[in-house]
Ligand SMILES: *[C@@H]1O[C@H](CO)[C@@H](O)[C@H](O)[C@H]1NC(C)=O
Ligand SMILES: *[C@@H]1O[C@H](CO)[C@@H](O)[C@H](O)[C@H]1NC(C)=O
Ligand SMILES: *[C@@H]1O[C@H](CO)[C@@H](O)[C@H](O)[C@H]1NC(C)=O
């Protein structure tokens with residue numbers, strides 16, 4: 001059975017295929033850029049299965065408006081088996097070479113049919129089928145070209161693939177479910193589930209020995225189809241190569257197979273066509289009003305010219321010409337006028353699928369059946385801006401239809417194509433070189449910029465470093481300054497401290513001085529006080545002395561006074577005694593003086609009486625004699641006192 005590829009790998013394959021389709025590198029030099037979506041060269045198919053018994057490859061092809069259409073190429077070695085698969089889409093196929101047997105069922109009965117070269121058939125979506133190639137005497141491979149299409153939308157759905165393996169579908173369930181569902185003995189399921197999964201294409205049964213796979217698949221299909229395969233029904237198919245062509249002349253033939261010819265194509269949207277162009281011929285310019293053609297080259301080489309009917313967007317739709325050879329697939333959209341040409345050296349055979357459920361009548365531009373001949377000649381002449389005559393000449397000349405003689409047409413087309421490709425290549429190269437130049441310039445610029453940047457960065461780095469250094473220096477400076485400041489500060493502090501200390505010392509000194517002064521003062525004061533005290537003492541002493549002296553003096557004085565008094569008293573007593581004495585002496589004296597005086601008085605009165613008698617005799621008085629007498633008297637008295645005192649004192653004091 002055909003091994004179902006995991007969805008992701010299918011997708012990646014698809015993607016890879018598209019990459020191959022679109023990638024300019026992957027396409028050979030004889031493919032113009034404009035056809036890359038609707039031409040798949042044989043070498044650019046993507047491989048789905050490769051075993052020693054067979055291969056399956058696929059191609060997706062787009063017409064630009066629809067698709068992609070999915071085409072697969074099955075190749076079976078003689079006596080090989082393509083294992084059963086469930087079809088997800090309608091499959092219309094053409095047997096290109098070899099022969100074998102197709103077995104399929106739609107669920108009701110098992111059908112079987114022999115296949116040979118040129119056979120075409122359609123299997124409906126939902127069918128389960130398998131193919132076995134015959135043990136051919138020529139050992140020819142069996143080649144089948146198939147297109148897959150969903151009936152409703154005319155589009156193959158890539159996300160689910162074209163078909164899936166029956167085995168995978170069954171064994172996707174757990175054994176428990178399978179046993180309950182199938183109600184088969186344990187060992188059967190055991191055998192089925194534990195069997196190694198076979199590849200999609202395996203060796204077929206031989207006459208004497210059934211293939212293990214064949215047996216297995218037979219059993220599986222039996223399980224699936226409820227053992228109805230015993231009612232196998234032989235079905236006849238349609239063979240293109242056996243059929244009469246629709247058109248044939250010496251330049252070749254063409255044939256279309258639609259539902260009218262092949263009943264199995266009913267309710268399908270796929271038709272089949274085949275063209276054989278002999279050497280130096282051409283399928284005349286024509287368009288398909290209903291269908292898109294997807295053609296596979298079966299033999300030889302050919303040139304295809306496709307005209308874009310729309311002038312709306314030249315970059316999307318261009319007139320193209322391209323060369324195809326056996327195995328290549330190309331698609332042409334409806335309304336696109338085209339012409340296929342064979343080379344002078346070989347015939348050019350291609351078959352294809354037309355994607356329309358409706359009857360497609362290709363419209364030819366030339367020959368007896370030309371659509372232009374049915375149009376009004378004058379209108380046409382105006383359309384072409386030529387005279388009626390010219391128009392007549394244009395349309396009436398060709399008497400042949402459809403397939404025309406065209407010697408060296410393909411060769412000329414090929415030359416033109418090569419020129420175009422060369423031009424394209426040159427343009428491409430120019431573009432590329434320009435791009436490269438641009439790129440180089442950009443790179444140069446980028447490099448320059450990079451260099452610039454690098455330089456700038458370097459500079460920036462330098463600057464940064466410098467800044468860093470400057471910063472470092474600054475930092476150092478700052479640190480130094482800070483250190484200096486700190487030092488200064490410390491010094492300042494030191495100085496301050498010193499000053500403080502000095503001040504303190506000063507203060508101390510001052511204080512000391514003060515104290516000294518104070519002490520001095522104190523001392524001074526004390527001294528002064530002492531002195532004062534001393535002086536006072538002295539004074540006091542002096543005073544005392546003085547007082548003592550005074551007292552002494554007083555005492556002395558008093559003693560003296562006492563003495564004096566005593567003395568005085570004594571003296572007084574003495575005096576008194578003396579005076580007494582004196583008085584007695586004086587009394588005596590006075591009595592003697594009285595007596596002397598009376599004597600003297602008598603003497604003087606005698607003298608006076610004498611002087612008075614003389615005066616009376618002389619005239620005047622004389623007194624001085626009297627005074628002189630008196631003074632002598634007194635002096636005599638004083639001399640008498642002193643003399644008396646000293647004698648008296650000595651007498652008193654006993655001195
Ligand atoms: C195509 O035509 C040529 C010439 O008539 C013939 O030799 C060749 O077998 C034909 N090919 C097919 C596939 O019919
Ligand atoms: C033509 O088609 C190309 C590609 O799709 C697009 O880039 C371009 O803009 C279109 N030009 C016009 C005039 O529509
Ligand atoms: C016929 O001519 C074409 C174009 O020159 C060339 O590609 C091709 O190989 C030739 N075929 C044979 C069979 O010589």
Ligand SMILES: *[C@@H]1O[C@H](CO)[C@@H](O)[C@H](O)[C@H]1NC(C)=O
Pocket residue numbers: 376377378381387388
């Ligand atoms: C061309 O032909 C049309 C009719 O076919 C006719 O009406 C018209 O006059 C002709 N014009 C010329 C220039 O002959």
Ligand SMILES: *[C@@H]1O[C@H](CO)[C@@H](O)[C@H](O)[C@H]1NC(C)=O
Pocket residue numbers: 385
């Ligand atoms: C037809 O062609 C001629 C010359 O070729 C030109 O002068 C004339 O304008 C064209 N007519 C129209 C309707 O374009």
